[in-house]
Amino acid sequence: MARLPVRPEVAAAAPYGAPHPPVPVRLNVNENPYPPPPAVIESIVARVRAAAGGLNRYPDRDFAELRSALADYLIRESGVAEIKPEMIWAANGSNEVMLHVLQAFGGPGRAVTAFEPTYSMYREYARDTFTAWKPGKLEADFSFDVARGIGHIDRVAPKVVLLASPNNPTGVVLPIDAIDAIARHTAGRAVVVVDEAYAEFRRPGRPSALRLLSAHPHLAVSRTMSKAFAAAGARLGYLAGDPELIGYLRTVRLPYHLSAITQATALAALDHAGLMLGGVAELRERRDRLAAALAAMGFEVAESDANFVLFGRLADRHDVWRKLLDLGVIIREVGPEGWLRVSVGTESETLAFLRALAGIRKELE
Numbered sequence: 192m193a194r195l196p197v198r199p200e201v202a203a204a205a206p207y208g209a210p211h212p213p214v215p216v217r218l219n220v221n222e223n224p225y226p227p228p229p230a231v232i233e234s235i236v237a238r239v240r241a242a243a244g245g246l247n248r249y250p251d252r253d254f255a256e257l258r259s260a261l262a263d264y265l266i267r268e269s270g271v272a273e274i275k276p277e278m279i280w281a282a283n284g285s286n287e288v289m290l291h292v293l294q295a296f297g298g299p300g301r302a303v304t305a306f307e308p309t310y311s312m313y314r315e316y317a318r319d320t321f322t323a324w325k326p327g328k329l330e331a332d333f334s335f336d337v338a339r340g341i342g343h344i345d346r347v348a349p350k351v352v353l354l355a356s357p358n359n360p361t362g363v364v365l366p367i368d369a370i371d372a373i374a375r376h377t378a379g380r381a382v383v384v385v386d387e388a389y390a391e392f393r394r395p396g397r398p399s400a401l402r403l404l405s406a407h408p409h410l411a412v413s414r415t416m417s418k419a420f421a422a423a424g425a426r427l428g429y430l431a432g433d434p435e436l437i438g439y440l441r442t443v444r445l446p447y448h449l450s451a452i453t454q455a456t457a458l459a460a461l462d463h464a465g466l467m468l469g470g471v472a473e474l475r476e477r478r479d480r481l482a483a484a485l486a487a488m489g490f491e492v493a494e495s496d497a498n499f500v501l502f503g504r505l506a507d508r509h510d511v512w513r514k515l516l517d518l519g520v521i522i523r524e525v526g527p528e529g530w531l532r533v534s535v536g537t538e539s540e541t542l543a544f545l546r547a548l549a550g551i552r553k554e555l556e
């Protein structure tokens with residue numbers, strides 16, 4: 192008998208989080224390996240200093256300046272011109288943004304769906320909002336079959352559909368036509384959130400789902416400053432969608448949820464979007480070289496449009512993960528059995544990983 196009257200589904204679960212021992216090569220949580228450049232650090236300090244003078248007051252609860260800056264950034268990044276500040280929501284990481292979506296649109300007697308393997312936090316948002324978790328499945332090659340996907344949606348009648356593109360942990364992009372087909376099919380019945388946490392890493396010619404917003408008021412696109420934007424420590428995620436949808440997220444948020452320090456930091460980083468995203472082109476190329484190197488070693492590799500690569504198949508993936516850790520390289524044991532995920536690091540980190548893995552393979556043979 193537990194000493195506290197905890198909910199059984201909470202008692203049974205472990206807190207989310209990758210192990211993070213202090214090893215030299217950390218390729219386990221898809222961070223951008225490059226810290227903010229000195230010019231950005233100076234701007235952050237200046238903005239935060241100014242905000243500090245007003246810390247006796249609550250922050251701007253509607254974060255008007257930040258909404259404008261995020262709308263401008265999305266227009267520049269995606270080429271979608273009609274994004275307005277009133278179409279933007281933000282919170283402490285896109286995880287909190289999506290929790291707001293579940294708080295507003297999920298709940299008891301309602302279901303949320305996503306297609307597995309996908310981001311493991313989705314199931315936790317469901318648990319934490321008392322929403323039924325009814326996942327569908329991707330194909331064996333991690334692609335999405337539209338007819339099967341729509342069949343699943345019809346069976347479970349979700350109020351929320353979460354689509355990660357590029358997906359995590361596979362890195363595979365969901366084609367925009369598939370997203371459009373799901374949006375058409377669910378109009379008036381569900382809210383569809385396209386989780387574009389890794390969007391800035393996608394290949395040219397693969398448009399953001401932002402361009403579908405004007406056609407589908409029940410569609411929203413979630414983004415984050417944690418990955419390509421090199422600001423995981425700032426905790427700023429955001430979402431673009433119809434102003435009515437944004438209004439419901441505003442209703443469920445906690446008072447003053449976005450601190451003045453967070454707003455100041457995010458604004459400074461957005462002032463220097465070009466510098467913050469400076470490493471992205473290089474990371475994209477390195478991702479493709481990493482995927483090619485793994486394939487040349489005989490591994491199966493999922494096609495990634497993100498800053499990580501999922502590779503397999505390993506008879507004992509935990510053993511490989513453990514041996515890499517012993518060599519000072521941490522990657523992520525996640526996704527289907529037999530596969531491991533490695534983030535794209537600096538050139539020397541990526542080489543260190545490949546060298547360690549090659550050594551382990553020799554030992555296995």
Ligand SMILES: *Cc1c(COP(=O)(O)O)cnc(C)c1O
Nearest residue numbers: 284285286310359388415417428
């Ligand atoms: C990393 C990640 C996020 C971003 O989380 P934050 O809370 O913004 O740091 C969202 N979705 C997916 C699929 C991710 O991998």
